[in-house]
Amino acid sequence: MPAVLVETLNGTAMTSAIFSSLSSAACLAGAALLAPFTPALAAGNADAGLALYQARCSACHSLDHNGAGPAHRGVFGRGAALAPGFAYSDALKSSHLIWDEASLERWLADPEKVAPGQRMGISVPDAKDRADLIAYLKKAGTTGK
Numbered sequence: 001m002p003a004v005l006v007e008t009l010n011g012t013a014m015t016s017a018i019f020s021s022l023s024s025a026a027c028l029a030g031a032a033l034l035a036p037f038t039p040a041l042a043a044g045n046a047d048a049g050l051a052l053y054q055a056r057c058s059a060c061h062s063l064d065h066n067g068a069g070p071a072h073r074g075v076f077g078r079g080a081a082l083a084p085g086f087a088y089s090d091a092l093k094s095s096h097l098i099w100d101e102a103s104l105e106r107w108l109a110d111p112e113k114v115a116p117g118q119r120m121g122i123s124v125p126d127a128k129d130r131a132d133l134i135a136y137l138k139k140a141g142t143t144g145k
Contacts, residue, residue: 044128049136052129056122063140069120074141075099080115091117104134 053061060068070086080097081088095115097103107114108124124130 044131044133044135046132046135046139049132049134049139052133053136056124057133060122072137072140075104076138076141089115089117089119091115092119101134101138104137105130108133 057069057072061070061072063073064071066083066086070083070088075083076099078099080095080099080103081093092115095118097107097114099107103114108130109127110123111118111120124133
C-alpha cells in the first residue's frame with residue numbers, strides 16, 4: 001500500500017499510517033482523561049454518603065422505617081415502589097425501575113425527569129454527592145440492622 005502524505009496543522013507531513021496511529025492514541029488519551037468525570041464510573045465514598053444521608057435525607061427517610069419517604073435498606077436490586085408498607089405515587093409505581101447505581105444516579109439528579117408526577121420533590125445536583133449517597137446506600141444494604 002503506498003504511503004499517503006497528510007499535512008498537519010503545524011505544517012509537518014506524515015504518512016497516513018502514522019497520522020492514524022496518533023489520532024487513535026489522542027482519542028484514547030482523551031477518553032482516559034474524561035473517565036473520572038463520568039458519573040457511572042465515579043466511585044463514591046460511603047462514609048461521606050452517611051453524613052449526607054443524615055443531613056439531607058433523614059428528615060423523610062431512614063434505612064429501616066418508612067416515614068414521609070420509604071425505607072432504604074435493601075434498595076439495591078429492588079424494584080421501585082416495592083418497599084413494603086409505603087404508599088407510593090402512581091408515577092413511581094408505573095416506572096418499572098430497578099434500583100442500581102445508574103437508576104439511582106438518574107433519580108437523585110432529577111426525580112421528576114425519571115418519573116414525572118413522583119412526590120419526592122428533592123434532587124441532589126452535585127454528582128459527587130450523588131455518588132457518595134449511592135455508595136452509602138449500597139453499603140448499608142449489605143450490613144445488618
